[in-house]
Amino acid sequence: MLADGELGRALVVAAHPDDIDFACAGTVAAWTDTGVEVTYLLTTDGDAGGDDRDGDGADMALRRQAEQRAAAAEVGVADVRFLGYPDGRLTPSLELRRDITRVIRQVRPQLVVLPSPERNWERIAVSHPDHLATGEAALSAVYPDARNPHAHPELLTEEGLAAWTVREVWLVGSPAPNHWHDVTATLDRKFAALARHASQIDDLPGLIRRLRTGLAANAARAGLAEGRSAEAFQRVATG
Template identity: 40%
Template sequence: MEQLPEDWDRGIVIVAHPDDIEYGAAAAVARWTRQGKDIRYVLVSSGEAGIAGLPPAESGPLRELEERTGAKVVGVTEVEFLGYPDGRIEESIALRRDLAAAIRRHRPEMVVLFNFGDGWARGYANSADHRAVGRAALDAVSDAGNEWIHPEIADLPIWSPRWAAVYGVPDGSHAVDVTDTIEPAVESLMAHTRYLEALSPEPVAAQARAVIDMTTGPKEGFPAPHAVSFELFYFAG
């Protein structure tokens, strides 16, 4: 497993829901912002269908607030929500267009995506929203650099990122050492207090610690006690 390239200055993380970033990438984001990189978040939905017993009209604003709070912990201040319906996101030309527009607006060299495969591991199905967003976003990385595909966003200058890196994958090709950023990652996930309280009676701090310990454990072939792994895709840039 190789070191993920870090010779870049601006990145965006594109995911479907609040908490998706904190469930795997926040430790890497904290590392990058400490290096002085400009990291921004783009969330396709507000996660309004994600808290049992809480109506979407109440859940959506709450989850947006929790996401912004968690983002600040790891040094991210720019968080954008696209307003797609939680649980009903489709891999569509419209979604590709909106994500390509976001890429053109933010002009990242690195685009970070959540696992969009059919499963997390053998026998465990992935979310339909995760699959739709990740696949559309990977296409949008190419679309953002093509002046002809989405004429509706021609007012935005074309932009071609150099890489897309997918976290939460069973077997990554690259990794980053996050040994020094475990604590902010835990705190960032803990910001999703109401969401975690609905998932389990276990204390929020204990849930967050267990998740971060699981997602940032040692990776085979990579010399760090704590690491986040990625599948890396190369683009012309």
């Protein structure tokens, strides 16, 4: 596992715009405050989101990309990338694995945050099919694809992207969390990031109340003092 102060670059992979901000924006803000370089990678274009819309799916995709960039800026992230796969129709294909592997080799992170590929029966909403597909493809990209110079050989021969070994993975939405990150100091920035997703959130105060309750429960489970808030992960070494 990475020691304290050892993290320099992190990649956060998610299916849809807003997924990262629900799951781990508080942790990301804490990282960027200490100089960690964070990249966001969204696998879908988000075109199937939003119940109240004036345009079509393409318009919604563009709006959600803009919202995600604005949300990322709230927590100190400037590098936001989109793969553009159709929202709601994602599969853990070899093409998706290759596209995530490409970004891992470009960014060369020590740590990757990604959705759990395991269905969570206690919190069904976190197990959206796109989340599961993104998690499976991203985990396969971490191991074995990104570290294997013979996987997706065109990345090396045509793009010059050498193999890279990610040392640690943090799963979000896992049914078996084993790590809780204290985000009390960055909670307001997490909520500011979520507020940027206006196309998806119609009752921000109500959402914040529910999130405060859940984040406080995470902190209690972690044994933190009363009044603290925490985001939950399953922390996995890749060695």
